[in-house]
Amino acid sequence: MAEPKGPTSFAIPLPNPAAALALAGDAESSTLHQLEALTGASLVLRGLDLVIQAPPSQMERAAALVELLRPLWQEGQAITQVDVRVALQALDTGRSAEHQQMGRQVLARSQSGKLLRPRTLRQQSYVEAMEHHDLTIALGPAGTGKTFLAAVQAVRMLTERKVERLVLTRPAVEAGERLGFLPGDLQQKVDPYLRPLYDALHALLGAERTGALLEKGVIEVAPLAYMRGRTLADAFVILDEAQNTTTAQMRMVLTRLGEHSRMVVTGDPTQVDLPYGVKSGLQEAAQVLQGVEGVAICELTAADVVRHPLVQRLVEAYADRDATKLAPAVKRQFGSPCSEPEP
Structure with a gap:
C-alpha cells in the first residue's frame, strides 16, 4: 500500500511549562524554528503538547530529533544551536543510542542551576578518559570544553574525597603581547594567566567558596615554574595551555x-x-x-566547539588555511581510548 502523501499530526506530551519554555527558546533563537528548518516539519506548542505536522518521512525525523533533545527540555534546560546540531549529527550518522546515553550523563549542577553534561560524543570520551586514567592529554581548538570539563572532573573528585586538593597551573606565556611587569604578590601575578580556570571554578563552586578553598590551600594556583622539585600526591592537577610548555617543562611537570x-x-x-x-x-x-599504560590522549575537533556557532566556523576556516600551507605537527589519529572514528 502506498504511503499517504498528505501531512499527518503527532503530539508529544510535555511534563511541565518549563519544558515548553525550553523548546520554545527565546525570541532570538527559537528552538522550534531551528527544528522546523532542519526537518521541514511544522512544530507547534499547544498547551503542554508539542504537535508535529509533516508527511510521514519528515514526521519520523522531526520526532526522533525532539526525542534526542528530551534530556534537556524535560529538565527545563535551555537548548542551544550546538545541542540541536550535535543531536542532528547523531541522528544522521546512526548514533542516536550513544547520544541518548550521553544525554543521561549529568556531571554536576552549576551555581546557576544548569545541569552540566558532555555535549558531544568526543567530550563524553574525554570525561570517561579522565575517570579511568591517571594522565589525560586533551588536544583541541578553542571552545571545545577542554579546560571546563577538566575543572568539572576535578571538583567532582574533590567533592567525593577521591583527592584532597586541586592544583591548577599553566605556563606564563603571553599570547602575542608583552604585558610587562605585573604588580602584587605571586597569586596576583599569576591570576591573569589562570582566569579560564577561575571562571570554571566560580561556575561550579561559586566565587565565595572558591575563595575560601584558595585560602585554605585546598585549591592551589601556581605558575608552572613553581612545580619543579615537588611531588603532587592526593591531588587533581590541571595543566592548562600546555601548548606553550617547552619539552623540558612538560617532562618536569x-x-x-x-x-x-x-x-x-x-x-x-x-x-x-x-x-x-x-x-x-x-x-x-x-x-x-602514545600507548603508555595509564595515559589517555584525546583529540577534540571543530565539531566539538560548544561556544557561539561562529566559533566553529572560524576554527574550521583557519584549519583549512593551515592544511594548505603547513604539514600537520601532530598525527591526528592517535588510536587512544578517546579516539572516535569519523562516521
Whole structure:
C-alpha cells in the first residue's frame, strides 16, 4: 500500500511549562524554528503538547530529533544551536543510542542551576578518559570544553574525597603581547594567566567558596615554574595551555605526579605562543606517550566547539588555511581510548 502523501499530526506530551519554555527558546533563537528548518516539519506548542505536522518521512525525523533533545527540555534546560546540531549529527550518522546515553550523563549542577553534561560524543570520551586514567592529554581548538570539563572532573573528585586538593597551573606565556611587569604578590601575578580556570571554578563552586578553598590551600594556583622539585600526591592537577610548555617543562611537570593523583593536560597545538623554533612540549608528549599504560590522549575537533556557532566556523576556516600551507605537527589519529572514528 502506498504511503499517504498528505501531512499527518503527532503530539508529544510535555511534563511541565518549563519544558515548553525550553523548546520554545527565546525570541532570538527559537528552538522550534531551528527544528522546523532542519526537518521541514511544522512544530507547534499547544498547551503542554508539542504537535508535529509533516508527511510521514519528515514526521519520523522531526520526532526522533525532539526525542534526542528530551534530556534537556524535560529538565527545563535551555537548548542551544550546538545541542540541536550535535543531536542532528547523531541522528544522521546512526548514533542516536550513544547520544541518548550521553544525554543521561549529568556531571554536576552549576551555581546557576544548569545541569552540566558532555555535549558531544568526543567530550563524553574525554570525561570517561579522565575517570579511568591517571594522565589525560586533551588536544583541541578553542571552545571545545577542554579546560571546563577538566575543572568539572576535578571538583567532582574533590567533592567525593577521591583527592584532597586541586592544583591548577599553566605556563606564563603571553599570547602575542608583552604585558610587562605585573604588580602584587605571586597569586596576583599569576591570576591573569589562570582566569579560564577561575571562571570554571566560580561556575561550579561559586566565587565565595572558591575563595575560601584558595585560602585554605585546598585549591592551589601556581605558575608552572613553581612545580619543579615537588611531588603532587592526593591531588587533581590541571595543566592548562600546555601548548606553550617547552619539552623540558612538560617532562618536569609530568614527573611531579604523586600517589593517588590525577593529571589532565590541555592545550591547542594550533595556538603556540613560544618563540619561533622552540618545539611545543604538548606536541611531543602526545607522540612520546602514545600507548603508555595509564595515559589517555584525546583529540577534540571543530565539531566539538560548544561556544557561539561562529566559533566553529572560524576554527574550521583557519584549519583549512593551515592544511594548505603547513604539514600537520601532530598525527591526528592517535588510536587512544578517546579516539572516535569519523562516521
